[in-house]
Amino acid sequence: MDELIVCPQCDAVYRLRRPAHGERAACERCHTALITPRRNAGLQIIAVAVAVMVLIIGAAVFPFLTIDAAGARNAVSVLDAALAFSGGR
Template sequence: MTPLDVPQPLPPAPQAIGPDLAALIACPRCDAVYRAVQPGPGERAVCARCNTVLIAPRRRAGQQLIAVAVAVVVLVVAATLAPFLAIEVAGRSNASSVLDAALAFAAAGPVAMLALAVAALIVFIPVLRALLVIYVLGPVVLDRPPAPHAAAAFRLSEELRPWSMAEIFVIGCAIALVKIADLAQVHFGPAFWMFAALVVLVVVQDGFMCRYSVWKSLER
């Protein structure tokens, strides 16, 4: 690990630090301010106060992120349509997909809004984030000028990150299955395993993403 320079006290006058703002970076967790130093290949720049990774450039990270984003889109679309769970009790069985569960509450008044919110958090937002990553990084990987409004698209993708809750959905389903395991036989459908793979891909995507490098690429 290669930490950034130790934080230096900033001059009180804003105009004194104006020309150097592009060379500064703030820790998103503890707000410590550093002078950015580009790490070498395989190295990382971390916050000396809270050890948050600030800069972690990777070779061919753009291609890897685009590949992961495409996989996320494919998995979410397929998992939405494929059976998620099948429940069998007293000789009767029923299989349901995530889309079926959302449509079941479509005409239920206030509950319909809850169904739409759940569908947005576990389906639409992950897909939108993946599409925004492809839109932003595609021209960068091809050594072309950034796409129109690429900075706004990447900022929106980052703002939506806390609201992408596919992994929360999987954990919630696992807890629910534990509670009903004694009442019925539960069988995992293809969509369940797709969501499990989706959780892994989201973690990989966040691990590969060096947001400092992306912003610098968009500035150039």
């Protein structure tokens, strides 16, 4: 069976034919873009992945809960909480 593509606006169904490099596929009925090229898509994916890694490391290492009571202070990070539940500490 052929692969099909459906227009998200008018629900027209087309047989999937990949456009050539630099071209875009548009719906014949409502002219909505169905397939468009994305410039630097690989670089954007890498940039988002690096940003996510930095945020995950920051969230795991820096404390998210700090308790001050009677002069005693205790801070817990996500990594500390995970190790406490696993019996690692």
